[in-house]
Every structure is written in structure tokens, then in C-alpha cells.
Amino acid sequence: xxxxxxxxxxxxxxxxxxxxxxxxxxxxxxxxxxxxxxxxxxxxxxxxxxxxxxxxxxxxxxxxxxxxxxxxxxxxxxx
Numbered sequence: 001x002x003x004x005x006x007x008x009x010x011x012x013x014x015x016x017x018x019x020x021x022x023x024x025x026x027x028x029x030x031x032x033x034x035x036x037x038x039x040x041x042x043x044x045x046x047x048x049x050x051x052x053x054x055x056x057x058x059x060x061x062x063x064x065x066x067x068x069x070x071x072x073x074x075x076x077x078x079x
Contacts, residue, residue, distance in 0.1 A: 005074050009067060016040065026068040045066045056067045 002010075006026065017034055025077035030036040036044065045061045048054075048070060054077050056064075064070055 005071060005079060006067075008051065009048065009070055013067065014049060016044050016047060020023075025065060026066070026071060028067045029065055030067070047078060048074075052077070054079065068073070 006070075007021075010021040010024040013024045013034065014017075017036055017040060019034065024034065027032050030041050031038075039063070042061075043068065044062065045056055049056055052074060054074075056073065060073060064073070
């Protein structure tokens with residue numbers, strides 16, 4: 001069975017931040033809820049770009065604050 005985009009993003013975030021993937025919800029704020037600092041967020045964006053083989057523009061990446069932002073962007077990109 002193929003994983004959903006949410007499951008893939010949950011795994012990336014969980015692995016990067018050292019937390020359980022199940023604690024990564026669409027409404028989770030990367031810094032406030034998941035404890036990421038600005039460097040963590042940059043690394044997350046890079047991991048998402050690599051995993052989904054896309055490039056997220058800096059202006060878009062700066063607006064990514066919650067998990068749903070990533071999911072919305074990936075949906076726009078057809079991923």
C-alpha cells in the first residue's frame with residue numbers, strides 16, 4: 001500500500017526533529033508545537049524538496065509554518 005503525502009511528511013518531520021511521526025498533525029506548527037528552530041525548518045524544507053523531487057522557492061518556504069502549509073504546497077505541485 002502506498003503511503004499518503006501526510007504520512008511521508010510525518011515521517012520526514014518526525015525523523016528530522018526526533019519525535020514520533022504520529023505526533024505530527026496537519027495543524028502542528030513547526031516551531032510552537034514541534035519545537036523546531038529556524039535551522040530545523042530549513043532542513044525540513046530541504047528534506048521535503050529532496051523526497052518529492054521539487055524545489056520550494058524561498059519566499060514560499062518562509063511562509064511555511066504548519067504541516068498543512070506543506071501539504072497544500074505539495075498538492076499545488078501535483079504531488
